[in-house]
Amino acid sequence: MKKTFLAAALLLAFSLLLFHVIFHPAHVGRWHSMPAAARNGLEQQPILLVPLDSRPPCREFVINGGKVIGREIATPPTEYMDYYSKPGNTEALRRWLSEQIRGASAVILSIDQLLSGGLLAAREAHISNDDIQSLAAYLRTLHAAHPDVPLHAFYILPRAIPQDGIEGWRERRALLAYARLLGRAGAGLPVDESEMERLRTEFPSDDLQKYLAHFDESTALASMLIDLTEEGVLTRLILGQDDGEEYSVGNLKKKELSNLLLQKNIAPERAMIVHGADEIALSMLTRITVDELCSHGGTPPRIALHYAREDMADMIFPFMAVSNDATAREKITMLGGILSDENEARDLTLFISAGDSAADTLSVRSSAASVIREMLATGTSVALVDLSRRFHAEETLLPILIEKNVPVNALTAYAGWNTASNAIGTALAQGILYHCAMQRAETREERERVMYANLAFLTGRIAEDTFYLKETIDRVNNTLRIAGYTNTADLDLTKNWRWANDLLMSDLTRRIHSYESTAAFRAPFYKGGMHLRVTESNVTAYYPWPRTFEVRMEARPTIAFSP
Structure with missing residues (x-):
């Protein structure tokens, strides 16, 4: 009887140990320290x-x-x-x-x-x-x-937009329309001369x-x-x-x-x-x-370009003078990267989704999510650019990744803010910085530090570009308007700034907690030679300026590392 009990106890202990090794990390923590000692004096200088x-x-x-x-x-x-x-x-x-x-x-x-x-x-x-x-x-x-x-x-x-010092919204609108025609004429394209003459009468000469x-x-x-x-x-x-x-x-x-x-x-x-x-x-x-x-x-980082749908490369999004593809190629050159074919070896894949409900791009999001899942499963480093022509969440790809249980924390970078150049430039820069840092990391401790810093960056971008700018900001603005504040772009620091910050954190925290409960967030993943799992986002945010368009956000995620 004693031998049976002892054998059962040993089996239970072994089972618990095995469960701990497989399903629990070697350690859980938040890294706040500065990097390990630099390899030369130059890198120690700020x-x-x-x-x-x-x-x-x-x-x-x-x-x-x-x-x-x-x-x-x-x-x-x-x-x-x-x-x-x-x-x-x-x-x-x-x-x-x-x-x-x-x-x-x-x-x-x-x-x-x-x-x-x-x-x-x-x-x-x-x-x-x-x-x-x-x-x-x-x-x-x-x-x-x-x-x-x-x-x-x-x-x-x-x-192109006229200076705020030029008064009158009608005058400024007419001046902008006139300037666009000047641009067309300067580019050697035909313009409607009578329209130019008409516009010319709608603003003072001094403004021009x-x-x-x-x-x-x-x-x-x-x-x-x-x-x-x-x-x-x-x-x-x-x-x-x-x-x-x-x-x-x-x-x-x-x-x-x-x-x-x-x-x-x-x-x-x-x-x-x-x-x-x-x-x-x-x-x-x-x-x-x-x-x-x-x-x-x-060696310079090798970057592959991938679009959720082929025609997204040629789309020109708001506030841009050139296409998404021209912008991406320009950024790759600017950052010192080398454009690589998708079938060639690459260090990073810049995946661009350009959502436009009028162009029926929403139907490709499911297949795009499957492609990203496969890329992440095979160890491809993916920087996701999640554009939206109307800046609506329903045009973006991230909600579908979450719905399809794609491990979003395995992404190397994410950006989906207001212009294509901003989003492409930010995601590409983060992806390349991560690549360079991992190339230079010599110890496991250094790799963990790099991974933590990158996941903190990623967590902040997801929280701001998707949860805040496409969801929370509208709820905060609507609540302020219902309360009688007609100009949410100019918060009153003595009256509604503190309340607006409370609304911000309350709604954003609720939204992030919902996100943290999904399988897409909780999924463990393998990256940089380590098994990882993000357990909490730990996001704080407030309005740095007296308006709701900008938000200062800090993410201090809790990350589980395993051998």
Whole structure:
């Protein structure tokens, strides 16, 4: 009897041990530490970032990208930066940069912030020749004092929409329509002259002069930055196009700048004109990382492009001047990657879903989910770009992945925010940063750190781009309107800002808890030589500016690691 009892006890103990080994991780935890010791002195120095503005995509995304590769991203004090419509303190920012650069390995520098105090301020600013020459002198002095610290600068070319300083929505609408026709005419296309004459009577001449002068001033500033790149003051220059359109005055000016780059014979790896704005700082961090990897004997990341449906490649989505495919190829080049055929070896697959209910794309989501499931099951690293023409959840792919129990935490990157350039640039940058970090990781501890940082980035992107921007924001705005607040784009900090934050966290927490209960979230997966399972998202969020369009979000997921 005793022997039988002992045998049963041993069998039970063995069974419990086996269950623990198979179904429980070696350890569960949240990584908050900075990376393991860097392999050389250069990598121990921070990268300085002067962000485009104080919105999370322009600052926090870069900091989070730095965590993936184990690099500190140092940013100016909050009191120096812009706050919504209040410009940043450009004098204090220049002083901070001059003081901090001596301990940095590189600088990622927004010209809009340094000159005008942020993107919103730059959209309205008058840029004089004295302003341009003063900035040139500052940058030359900065480079001369620290010639070994590369300056990676970016500047955002004006968008087509007229400045807010031009009053009257009818006048601004007519001016924009007129400017589009100017763009068509400048591109050599036929235009309706009588329509141009009619539009010309609907806004004052002063408005047109102010509008066109803004593009002239911007072109003069960009030309100066190209000169500094030719001189070697700037190591790399990116000129981004904010909220582009197929035909615009901005496109004509962009062509002038392209010709100037050709005339000066400046290589694309040193200067490029690209589509997008908010994602450019993260893109520049990624290019720095790729260059460092290659300088240490690595190879450029190989990127395969895959579309949920073939015709999605040629679609032009809102606020874009070019197709999804042209944007993706441009970003791959900008980030130092190599476009690879899907049948060839690749380090990352950029999977683009461009949802458009009017184009009947919803019917392909189920098959697209099956393709992604197969890619993840075979160990393919997938960065998912989840676009929506109308910015509605029902046009996106992620809900179908969740419904089909696809292990979404096995994705390398996810992005689905407002423009194709933003989303493609962000997902591609995160995917490449992860690849570079895992290439350099030498120990299991380093791989776990990289995985944690990347999953934190991924969790935040899913929570914001899908659950907040396509669901929670509408419920918060509707609740505010019912309560009598007609302008949710301008929250009253003394009345409804705190309440709006409570609404935000209450609804977002409910939505994420629902997501965490799904098999798609709970599914274990194998990645980076490890078995993992995300058990909690641990997302917090609040409104950094007095409006609901931007949300500052932090994800500290709890992750189970197993051998």
